[in-house]
Amino acid sequence: MEAPDLAEDPKKGLRIAAIAALVLAAVLLPLGVQNIFLLHILIMVFFYAYMASAWNLLAGFAGQLSFGHAAFAGIGAYISTLLFIAWGISPWIGMAVGGLAATVVSVLVGYPCFRLRGAYYSLVTIAFAEIIRLYVTSTQRVAGIELKGAAGLVLPLKGQAPWLFQFDSKVPYYYTILVMLLAVATVGTWVKHSKPGYYLAAIRDNQDAAEALGVKAARMKLYAAALSGFFTGMGGTFYAQYIMFIDPVSVLGIDLSVNLVVISVIGGIGTVTGPVLGSFFMTPLSEVTRLYLGSSYAGAHLVLYGLVLMLVVAFMPRGLWEALVTLEGPITRWWASARHRGMQVDSLKQAARNESRERQ
Amino acid sequence: MLLQNVVTGLLMGSVYGLVAFGLSLLFGVMKIVNFAHGAVLMIGMYVVVSLTGLVGFDPYLSAAIGTPMLFVIGYLLGLSVEPILMRERSTGPISVLLWTLGFSLFAINIVLIIFGADYRVVESFVSGKTLELAGVIISLPRLGAAIVAVVTFVGLYLLLTRTDVGKAMRATSQDMEAARMLGIDERKMCRMAFAISSATTAVAAGVLVPFYYVSPTVGDVFQLKSFVIVVLGGIGTISGCLLGGLIVGLVESLGAQYLNATYAQMVVFLVFVVILLVRPMGLLGKERE
Amino acid sequence: MSLVNASSDPPLVLEVRGLTKRFGGLTAVDNVSFGLAEGSILGLIGPNGAGKTTLFNMLSGVYRPQKGRVTFRGEDITGLPPADICARGIGRTFQITKPFGSLSVVDNVMVGAFLRTNSVRQAREESWAVCRTVGLEARGKLAAKNLTIADRKRLELARALATRPRLLLLDEVMAGLNPSEIEEIMALLKRINALGITLLIIEHVMAAVMRLSHTIVVTANGRKIAEGPPERIARDEAVIQAYLGEEYQFAPGAGH
Numbered sequence: 093m094e095a096p097d098l099a100e101d102p103k104k105g106l107r108i109a110a111i112a113a114l115v116l117a118a119v120l121l122p123l124g125v126q127n128i129f130l131l132h133i134l135i136m137v138f139f140y141a142y143m144a145s146a147w148n149l150l151a152g153f154a155g156q157l158s159f160g161h162a163a164f165a166g167i168g169a170y171i172s173t174l175l176f177i178a179w180g181i182s183p184w185i186g187m188a189v190g191g192l193a194a195t196v197v198s199v200l201v202g203y204p205c206f207r208l209r210g211a212y213y214s215l216v217t218i219a220f221a222e223i224i225r226l227y228v229t230s231t232q233r234v235a236g237i238e239l240k241g242a243a244g245l246v247l248p249l250k251g252q253a254p255w256l257f258q259f260d261s262k263v264p265y266y267y268t269i270l271v272m273l274l275a276v277a278t279v280g281t282w283v284k285h286s287k288p289g290y291y292l293a294a295i296r297d298n299q300d301a302a303e304a305l306g307v308k309a310a311r312m313k314l315y316a317a318a319l320s321g322f323f324t325g326m327g328g329t330f331y332a333q334y335i336m337f338i339d340p341v342s343v344l345g346i347d348l349s350v351n352l353v354v355i356s357v358i359g360g361i362g363t364v365t366g367p368v369l370g371s372f373f374m375t376p377l378s379e380v381t382r383l384y385l386g387s388s389y390a391g392a393h394l395v396l397y398g399l400v401l402m403l404v405v406a407f408m409p410r411g412l413w414e415a416l417v418t419l420e421g422p423i424t425r426w427w428a429s430a431r432h433r434g435m436q437v438d439s440l441k442q443a444a445r446n447e448s449r450e451r452q
Numbered sequence: 453m454l455l456q457n458v459v460t461g462l463l464m465g466s467v468y469g470l471v472a473f474g475l476s477l478l479f480g481v482m483k484i485v486n487f488a489h490g491a492v493l494m495i496g497m498y499v500v501v502s503l504t505g506l507v508g509f510d511p512y513l514s515a516a517i518g519t520p521m522l523f524v525i526g527y528l529l530g531l532s533v534e535p536i537l538m539r540e541r542s543t544g545p546i547s548v549l550l551w552t553l554g555f556s557l558f559a560i561n562i563v564l565i566i567f568g569a570d571y572r573v574v575e576s577f578v579s580g581k582t583l584e585l586a587g588v589i590i591s592l593p594r595l596g597a598a599i600v601a602v603v604t605f606v607g608l609y610l611l612l613t614r615t616d617v618g619k620a621m622r623a624t625s626q627d628m629e630a631a632r633m634l635g636i637d638e639r640k641m642c643r644m645a646f647a648i649s650s651a652t653t654a655v656a657a658g659v660l661v662p663f664y665y666v667s668p669t670v671g672d673v674f675q676l677k678s679f680v681i682v683v684l685g686g687i688g689t690i691s692g693c694l695l696g697g698l699i700v701g702l703v704e705s706l707g708a709q710y711l712n713a714t715y716a717q718m719v720v721f722l723v724f725v726v727i728l729l730v731r732p733m734g735l736l737g738k739e740r741e
Numbered sequence: 742m743s744l745v746n747a748s749s750d751p752p753l754v755l756e757v758r759g760l761t762k763r764f765g766g767l768t769a770v771d772n773v774s775f776g777l778a779e780g781s782i783l784g785l786i787g788p789n790g791a792g793k794t795t796l797f798n799m800l801s802g803v804y805r806p807q808k809g810r811v812t813f814r815g816e817d818i819t820g821l822p823p824a825d826i827c828a829r830g831i832g833r834t835f836q837i838t839k840p841f842g843s844l845s846v847v848d849n850v851m852v853g854a855f856l857r858t859n860s861v862r863q864a865r866e867e868s869w870a871v872c873r874t875v876g877l878e879a880r881g882k883l884a885a886k887n888l889t890i891a892d893r894k895r896l897e898l899a900r901a902l903a904t905r906p907r908l909l910l911l912d913e914v915m916a917g918l919n920p921s922e923i924e925e926i927m928a929l930l931k932r933i934n935a936l937g938i939t940l941l942i943i944e945h946v947m948a949a950v951m952r953l954s955h956t957i958v959v960t961a962n963g964r965k966i967a968e969g970p971p972e973r974i975a976r977d978e979a980v981i982q983a984y985l986g987e988e989y990q991f992a993p994g995a996g997h
Contacts, residue, residue, distance in 0.1 A: 391561030398558030
């Protein structure tokens with residue numbers, strides 16, 4: 093990746109400064125914030141930003157809109173949890189194993205399914221995720237391991253046990269998911285500016301033209317599927333360790349899959365910051381409405397999700413990202429004119445000093 | 453026992469087929485995957501429930517009133533969707549899919565807030581009554597539903613083959629470019645497809661209410677089944693919807709009897725996946741080169 | 742009928758033998774054979790529905806022929822998928838342009854350049870060079886979807902050129918252009934050919950293709966009905982009946 097020439101492109105400078113400031117704020121935040129609920133909201137915001145970013149590696153970069161990504165989250169969550177409950181293996185290791193398992197499944201499923209274009213692919217992903225969910229729901233025990241079906245798995249409480257991925261306070265969870273989010277964002281940015289990134293964008297925009305230029309579309313899509321599955325699977329483990337309870341609905345359900353789609357679309361598919369923006373915008377709405385309106389109005393936040401999605405698709409198809417980018421112009425111009433004014437003041441001061449020196 | 457299951461399955465299957473028709477029409481004519489299909493069914497059912505509750509009509513009468521209402525709602529949906537579809541040739545259908553997803557989330561949860569999550573049950577003049585034929589007990593509301601479904605299919609067949617609108621739709625579904633060159637207005641096709649789709653779904657809603665529990669999420673399961681039926685039977689064919697519906701109805705009925713209900717659902721999805729991968733044009737559809 | 746390769750003739754970069762393609766009951770291409778000498782320009786003409794694009798699609802791997810063989814630089818490439826064909830040195834453009842809309846012009850060309858390198862910097866350098874060759878340098882940073890038709894055609898060429906092809910298949914690259922744009926593209930094609938790249942052109946703009954090509958192949962109803970230098974083709978009875986019409990006059994001496 094080439095280093096950006098800041099003088100040539102002030103917009104890039106602005107972007108880098110903004111991101112650096114936000115990351116710094118995120119890192120420092122827990123030092124000043126004690127409110128547990130606020131921390132929880134932020135953890136969930138980062139979590140869904142992470143998951144949506146992982147989804148976006150396949151959907152936004154390769155153009156295959158999966159509506160069944162919960163399958164990979166569930167695979168990661170169940171594997172790390174079962175490894176822990178049955179054999180006491182640390183969920184940190186379980187996270188890696190679950191991530192790899194999700195990668196394998198993602199590639200195996202992708203191989204026949206990427207032939208399908210557009211909505212056909214989306215439908216098949218729904219079916220796959222539902223098949224997995226239905227299987228786990230109706231299975232109490234498999235190969236001697238307790239799955240507990242629809243009842244789900246409760247993680248044994250170990251208190252403050254960092255090597256077992258459990259903490260007393262929310263703060264370590266906050267930093268863990270923040271690091272994960274930065275990792276997936278970095279990978280996404282690196283891929284986007286690399287050869288696979290160019291190839292994936294080409295496939296997404298026009299697969300036939302890409303193949304006529306020597307791009308092996310099937311292979312590239314599997315590459316994207318592997319990356320996406322890996323990160324999504326690891327996210328499932330984080331969820332399990334934070335919430336301490338998993339069941340087929342929460343980690344394999346269509347609600348989770350749809351959530352990732354909606355957040356990414358609202359924020360902006362195909363960009364690295366899009367899904368993050370989407371989560372920052374939508375997840376707090378969800379958590380807050382859940383708090384104030386309770387379980388009697390369980391779907392209230394979804395009304396907002398649906399409404400925002402409709403508005404974004406109709407009027408801002410590139411997502412909130414598009415709106416943010418239109419602010420870049422005015423801000424860089426303001427900055428440039430402010431510096432210009434500063435230089436004018438300096439040169440006036442300098443002229444005044446010269447004059448007074450001359451008079452002496 | 454077996455005959456009982458077969459009959460129940462076929463009766464329910466014909467209604468499934470009718471529900472699936474709306475989805476099939478939209479995909480066939482406008483290449484739109486309507487993720488709000490279940491929501492439209494749900495709206496239809498709540499319209500019937502409300503009219504019956506407010507005015508005291510028999511649900512079948514409410515359905516007769518509700519169908520034109522849903523026609524209008526469908527027309528408005530088509531109107532909203534049309535600029536999104538026309539915006540960019542290549543990404544139009546996916547954007548519409550996402551928009552209908554948004555509408556679905558919005559509608560289902562608004563209904564949830566207004567009406568609550570409780571199941572509604574509505575009685576009609578045939579509720580609870582049964583008929584016995586050759587040792588098989590047939591529930592009258594289900595029989596009535598199946599009859600109405602078949603009659604509606606006949607009506608749809610006439611609509612698609614004898615009316616100008618119907619012929620225009622068939623032309624558009626075969627080749628949109630050619631249809632455009634013949635002077636067929638795509639935007640009108642979009643609105644009419646949505647309108648007819650919603651009206652048909654309203655009919656299905658009307659005949660389901662007398663024997664099916666109504667809740668805000670009632671549409672979800674019908675939507676998934678509709679996708680399976682459309683893929684199974686082939687897109688854009690009436691006979692395909694009916695055949696696909698009957699198959700799904702049978703599998704469901706027999707599966708619930710001889711297998712775990714969850715496993716029966718799994719089987720349906722597995723068949724769905726296999727068909728999509730092996731023969732995406734469905735059992736009766738035509739190969740597209 | 743295939744061209745006999747005598748030792749004094751330039752080598753055949755492409756040899757097509759007995760190529761046949763059927764779609765259901767329709768035979769789109771019927772037993773077509775011809776050869777293409779390295780460094781030459783071959784024009785493929787014929788009325789609409791004559792099977793030209795189908796032939797192209799078989800050469801570029803989009804369709805598999807039912808019968809026949811395609812040999813490229815001595816290697817049998819019949820039935821290979823498009824990406825493999827491009828890797829072996831055959832590039833193609835599309836009649837209806839297919840730009841990568843969300844990418845800039847130079848990024849579009851980079852997708853082509855990446856076939857021959859893994860380095861982002863090198864791909865970018867080469868892409869700018871190719872943009873200069875086709876005259877797109879000034880618009881390099883524009884989004885591809887905002888280009889005019891003429892520039893889109895240039896982009897199609899640039900992308901294919903970035904893959905360093907030995908043979909370029911050009912599908913109606915002049916369609917939709919005005920006369921001065923056609924002249925520019927013709928000059929560009931001659932420059933590309935001068936670099937040593939063989940060209941196989943489908944074209945309906947008669948004046949252009951007759952002036953540009955060393956050899957013409959005429960197809961009608963899926964069959965080859967004539968092959969030879971442009972002057973001879975213009976006078977060929979069968980060709981005039983099938984396609985050109987009695988009024989067409991070939992002006993000798995124009996072009997090369």
